[in-house]
Amino acid sequence: MKKLFICLSLLIGSLATFAQNQYNIIPIPQKLIPQSGEFVIGKSTSVVSATEFKDVANFLNEQLNVVSGSSKKVSIKEKGLASSSIQFVKNESLGDEAYTLKASSKQVVISAKTAKGAFYGVQTLLQLLPTQVFSESKVEGLKLSVPNCTIEDAPRYVYRGLHLDxxxxxxxxxxxxxxxxxxxxxxxxxxxxxxxxxxxxxxxxxxxxxxxxxxxxxxxxxxxxxxxxxxxxxxxxxxxxxxxxxxxxxxxxxxxxxxxxxxxxxxxxxxxxxxxxxxxxxxxxxxxxxxxxxxxxxxxxxxxxxxxxxxxxxxxxxxxxxxxxxxxxxxxxxxxxxxxxxxxxxxxxxxxxxxxxxxxxxxxxxxxxxxxxxxxxxxxxxxxxxxxxxxxxxxxxxxxxxxxxxxxxxxxxxxxxxxxxxxxxxxxxxxxxxxxxxxxxxxxxxxxxxxxxxxxxxxxxxxxxxxxxxxxxxxxxxxxxxxxxxxxxxxxxxxxxxxxxxxxxxxxxFTKRLKVHIERLGNLKVNYAKSFLSAK
Structure with a gap:
């Protein structure tokens, strides 16, 4: 029994570390279940979308093309899930700004009711990829991999604002x-x-x-x-x-x-x-x-x-x-x-x-x-x-x-x-x-x-x-x-x-995830403050 408890503790600890190291998403999702393995975006990977999510799928595809040097296009498919693909699927049961994201070694599926929900799913997917995905030009030798997981997410508040004078x-x-x-x-x-x-x-x-x-x-x-x-x-x-x-x-x-x-x-x-x-x-x-x-x-x-x-x-x-x-x-x-x-x-x-x-x-x-x-x-x-x-x-x-x-x-x-x-x-x-x-x-x-x-x-x-x-x-x-x-x-x-x-x-x-997130900001050429890095 003691050995079983130790094994379970090690498993839980490793999952926690696994999550911290690979799921550096800001803002943190409502629910995230980490899983072993990864989905690798390669030359054969396609981006497939329901018609109403085509613009969102194109937004993702264009960024993937920038950093990979590819020229692939989004294909429209209303039903059925292709292997080695990133899928956008309609789900009427979700809220207007909600989405789910399921990443397995065969495919990534983003489900949403609205294009806005699908767009937030894309923002999360981009943050699951290496931080160089936010670069403005091709990154040589970049492996575009997504850690497997299941995410269910929706916002707490309907008004989330940033102001500029x-x-x-x-x-x-x-x-x-x-x-x-x-x-x-x-x-x-x-x-x-x-x-x-x-x-x-x-x-x-x-x-x-x-x-x-x-x-x-x-x-x-x-x-x-x-x-x-x-x-x-x-x-x-x-x-x-x-x-x-x-x-x-x-x-x-x-x-x-x-x-x-x-x-x-x-x-x-x-x-x-x-x-x-x-x-x-x-x-x-x-x-x-x-x-x-x-x-x-x-x-x-x-x-x-x-x-x-x-x-x-x-x-x-x-x-x-x-x-x-x-x-x-x-x-x-x-x-x-x-x-x-x-x-x-x-x-x-x-x-x-x-x-x-x-x-x-x-x-x-x-x-x-x-x-x-x-x-x-x-x-x-x-x-x-x-x-x-x-x-x-x-x-x-x-x-x-x-x-x-x-x-x-x-x-x-x-x-x-x-x-x-x-x-x-x-x-x-x-x-x-x-x-x-x-x-x-x-x-x-x-x-x-x-x-x-x-x-x-x-x-x-x-x-x-x-x-x-x-x-x-x-x-x-x-x-x-x-x-x-x-x-x-x-x-x-x-x-x-x-x-x-x-x-x-x-x-x-949050600060652990932020230390990875600021790499994204750096790739986006944002002049962020670094004072939090030395804060006690």
Whole structure:
């Protein structure tokens, strides 16, 4: 009996080691059963797909062709499983984003209900292959082998987001597409594109050309920390044309990523006011695009002309972005100008608003009504709770979890994104050894420790937590390399928290898998941070 126990212990131990060494998948699947043996992709291997999964099969096949130097094509086969093949099979019983993957020595079978589920199966399959499969050119002598296993997988949350601020610093379309590629690799399904700020308006609006002619360019930029830095004296600008936006949206769709555009209001509006000063509280003021970081006190005035302007802007935005959500900001809106505005004070009396917080709520409710009338849903940062929550709004809780908890208790959808755990602009190691950042301190381990479902909520209330999002604010990220450095690998941790069940997550195991995963990032030419490698 003792010998049997020792043998079983050795078997279990060897399977655990086997799993650790060969199944370095991020985010970790819901269920993975390791098996002995491997499937080798060779010259005779075919990629076979049901018709509706052909595009996904082609995505896999093209990457295999790149690294192997092959020119094989996908074949369409609705029924029957060929040997020495990678198969894509329809399975109506699975959820929309779920998939199964079964790898044996004869074949690999990915089953899904939807093309999106099949796409996530491909992302997992690529991570089962050697890390060189992510290379951009042929790899001589590469053995493409998949360790045998059975995987059953589906996401924990329906909203899994990564955000990029292009208002403070502008990044080209080529990088935005690379960012979307990395979103897709990690099974995020949402890209939150922060397009307008005090420091720059970044999207073409044809009805209001001065938004980009004037609002996209600031005369100089702060170099160094707010309060101690100096200005560089160099004009800085950039914006996306509507054709470029359409191109990015189409690209994201192929990667099953929905883009949520953000048009800031009623605050963070100085770039727009520089272009159209009549929309401010002091129409005679000469506004300039904000050159420093922080929050400008120049905000939209709640006049009818302003609402007409914003509705026209949002109409063009909604024509460009087909997703259900439109983000309107709503955060950090100073009330100073509203308090001193005779128009605002009269409006408050006429509408029975007791203070400026309720005036902001009035502003947000009007925008919400317009967005809802167009068949869309509005998202706002948790300040939209002030003065009364807009009835159809989804709350993005960033100032801790309190806003999300309050919204969920009232039956509103919530996306968790607290600065304490999900702001990827904070320092990730000793600031003395790190590039300049806005401040704060957020290690990889702390990101990974985040639990999006607050214990203060009941089981039914937790159902209103749609998911979570990592935020990349770019005041101190002037280059694409810096964005990548601050984002990865912490975004890998966000991805696993968003996708994987709590029962499968373990930080020690995550870091072991991550040490292999960063080889993939390296092959994708991502400038990831290495500080976690030396963390205790």
């Amino acid at each position: 292009v208002g403070r610093h502008f990044f080209p379309v080529s990088f935005v597409k690379k960012f979307i590629d990395l979103i897709a690799l990690h099974k995020f399904n949402t890209f939150h594109w922060h397009l307008t700020e005090d420091q720059g308006w970044r999207i073409e609006i044809k009805k209001y050309p001065k938004l980009t002619e004037i609002g996209s360019i600031r005369k100089e930029t702060l170099v160094g920390h707010y309060g101690t830095g100096k200005y560089d004296g160099k004009p800085y600008g950039g914006f996306y044309t509507q054709d470029e936006v359409k191109d990015v949206v189409a690209y994201a769709k192929k990667k099953f990523v929905t883009i949520v555009p953000e048009i800031e209001m009623p605050g963070h509006a100085q770039a727009a006011l520089a272009a159209y000063p009549e929309l401010g509280c002091n129409p005679d003021k000469i506004y300039e695009v904000y050159t420093t970081w922080g929050v400008s006190e120049d905000v939209f005035a709640p006049r009818e002309e302003t609402f007409t302007f914003l509705e026209n802007v949002l109409t063009e935005v909604m024509e460009l972005f087909p997703g259900q959500y439109i983000h309107i900001g709503g955060d950090e809106c100073p009330k100073t100008q509203w308090k001193s505005s005779r128009f605002c004070q009269n409006l408050m009396k006429r509408e029975g608003l007791k203070d400026e917080h309720e005036l902001q709520s009035y502003f947000i409710r009007r925008i919400d009504k317009f967005i809802t009338s167009k068949g869309r849903k509005m998202i706002g940062w948790d300040e939209i709770l002030e003065g009364g929550l807009s009835p159809n709004a989804t709350v993005m809780s960033w100032r801790g979890e309190e806003g999300g908890i309050a919204a969920a208790k009232e039956g509103h959808d919530v996306i968790m994104t607290p600065g304490s755990h999900l702001y990827l602009d904070h320092y990730q190691a000793d600031p003395k050894t790190e590039p300049l950042a806005i401040g704060g301190f957020l290690t990889l381990e702390k990101v990974y420790s985040y639990e999006p479902a607050p214990k203060e909520l009941t089981t039914d209330q937790k159902k209103f937590i749609l998911g979570l999002q990592g935020n990349v604010w770019t005041e101190y990220m002037e280059t694409t390399d810096k964005v990548e450095y601050m984002t990865f690998p912490r975004a890998c941790a966000v991805a696993e928290v968003a996708w994987s069940p709590v029962s499968t997550r373990n930080y020690t195991d």
